[in-house]
Amino acid sequence: MRTRITLAAAAVLAAVAAVLVxxxxxxxxxxxxxxxxxxxxxxxxxxxMRGVSHAHTWYPTQTSTFANVKALGANAxxxxxxxxxxWTKNDTADVANVVSLCxxxxxxxxxxxxxTTGYGEQSGAxxxxxxxxxxxxxxxxxxxxxKYIIVNVGxxxxxxxxxSVANWATDSANAIKRLRSNGFExxxxxxxxxxxxxxxxxxRDNAATxxxxxxxxxxxxxxxxxxxxxxxxxxxxxxxxxVAAKLPIVVGEFGFNHSDGNPDEDTIMATAQSxxxxxxxxxxxxxxxxxxxxxxATGFNPAQLTSWGERIFNGANGIKATAKEATVYGGVTPTxxxxxxxxxxxxxxxxxxxxxxxxxxxxxxxxxxxxxPGGFQGEVKVTNAGTTPxxxxxxxxxxxxxxxxxxxxxxxxxxxGAAVTATSVSYxxxxxxxxxxxFGFLANWNGTNTAPAAFTLxxxxxx
Numbered sequence: 001m002r003t004r005i006t007l008a009a010a011a012v013l014a015a016v017a018a019v020l021v022x023x024x025x026x027x028x029x030x031x032x033x034x035x036x037x038x039x040x041x042x043x044x045x046x047x048x049m050r051g052v053s054h055a056h057t058w059y060p061t062q063t064s065t066f067a068n069v070k071a072l073g074a075n076a077x078x079x080x081x082x083x084x085x086x087w088t089k090n091d092t093a094d095v096a097n098v099v100s101l102c103x104x105x106x107x108x109x110x111x112x113x114x115x116t117t118g119y120g121e122q123s124g125a126x127x128x129x130x131x132x133x134x135x136x137x138x139x140x141x142x143x144x145x146x147k148y149i150i151v152n153v154g155x156x157x158x159x160x161x162x163x164s165v166a167n168w169a170t171d172s173a174n175a176i177k178r179l180r181s182n183g184f185e186x187x188x189x190x191x192x193x194x195x196x197x198x199x200x201x202x203x204r205d206n207a208a209t210x211x212x213x214x215x216x217x218x219x220x221x222x223x224x225x226x227x228x229x230x231x232x233x234x235x236x237x238x239x240x241x242x243v244a245a246k247l248p249i250v251v252g253e254f255g256f257n258h259s260d261g262n263p264d265e266d267t268i269m270a271t272a273q274s275x276x277x278x279x280x281x282x283x284x285x286x287x288x289x290x291x292x293x294x295x296x297a298t299g300f301n302p303a304q305l306t307s308w309g310e311r312i313f314n315g316a317n318g319i320k321a322t323a324k325e326a327t328v329y330g331g332v333t334p335t336x337x338x339x340x341x342x343x344x345x346x347x348x349x350x351x352x353x354x355x356x357x358x359x360x361x362x363x364x365x366x367x368x369x370x371x372x373p374g375g376f377q378g379e380v381k382v383t384n385a386g387t388t389p390x391x392x393x394x395x396x397x398x399x400x401x402x403x404x405x406x407x408x409x410x411x412x413x414x415x416x417g418a419a420v421t422a423t424s425v426s427y428x429x430x431x432x433x434x435x436x437x438x439f440g441f442l443a444n445w446n447g448t449n450t451a452p453a454a455f456t457l458x459x460x461x462x463x
Contacts, residue, residue, distance in 0.1 A: 031146020032187035034218050037246030039187065039278070041108075042147040043327045049108065049250055049278025050323035051076035052296060052312070055286045056098060057087055057114060059300070063101055065284055068302040070105040072313045073320035075331070077102060078110040078152065078252070078280045083134035085126045086115040096141035103148050106329040110189065110252075110280065111142075112152035118195060121159025128154050128175040136182055143183060147328045150187045151179070152252070156224065158193035162200075165193040169206040173213035180215050188219045189252065196224030196253060204238065207247050222252030224282075225268050227261020229254075232407055235267045243275050250278035255294045256308045266442070267407070269317035270377060274409045274440050281312045316370025316377045361385040362462040364395070364455040369440070375406075376445055380422070381438045382457060384431040390458070392429045395422045397452040403445045410439025 032047070033040050041047045051074040054065045058080070069077055079098055081090040095111070102109035113134050119125035131154040135142070142149060153175050158164045172190050179188060190210060192198035207221050221242065229235050242249035251272055256265045272279045285300040296309030305313065313319045325331025363383040370377045384390050398418040405415050411422040428437040455462045
């Protein structure tokens, strides 16, 4: 997170048009694996990270953090380590202890080398190649722990220096290949350039090439979302491009506010939940350099959560409500009613303006996923109860208390007064006989928030 070190020049979003190439990944032999753009634990169960970062390298005695974030519902923790180039090195014994703390508290460890932060712009920052030197130096603490850890090669490995950023793809690919040639079978996490925010779209447009360079096809990409991601359109477009290309992506850092702008944390969390993408908020406690407001707990005390801590742990789409423990610890996998991961930004397929009614009826389940003063998140599950597939649908209902939609995913919407019309998009258009699709939305409410009483699908009243 860049302003822990310096305030870089404000980034300007670049308009770069490109389409990522879909890649069919292979799987490694042990530990976490990547397949078809998704992350799976060692038992083959899909794993969606829900956790926070912990600044271990600067607060090495705060080991209670692991138990505390677990108690609040996290299934992962991103641990800040230092290579010894800018901050005191976390040696093999210390890294082994961190791994043991993660395992004792049934957390997945995402271990990151922080000394790379802002390379090319920040004085003293090291290269990704130098970060690989560090990982090789602590290798004995990592090999054999592939079920429990993910190696985040270097934090925010480039600032905004264009000449340095241009090397991101080559340097990232070389770092992966060097780790692989030295026996690392772990899932590798690669951060974006531009202080992690990729406003130049360098990672977005080159991720497929970097992924293909991994002999094990076991790499995930990490985007940090701060001021660059202050609108729902930017967040949804960026994440959906990766999902559509079947390239694994996580939100490796984000906050509720920042010196470079006000990130839209509600959309970040809602979209991550809808797309089944992992997120890791910044950060548990101990922030300095003017971003102390990003502390989730005051003085590392879990009984004194800040407003940001309450939001990410206990709010809508927060950690407590959405985290599933990795099955290597005996946890459960997401249920089949979870939103489909097949998201894209493609336009809806062509179809008639009036889709045919379902042949044998329909069923709609409306749910209030989370609610806060003035707003809530809803989920609608539409089941085709007939014997023939549905190809394209329109669902209508009326809100009883003046609720107003503000955003939707999995469907487009229009609202006139109380009446709402939701229309399928490409990845929700087809509902096989007996099948179910779901879509979500955010809405405003005031006073009372009663669920709609009736739904109509393609002109047919649903049960």
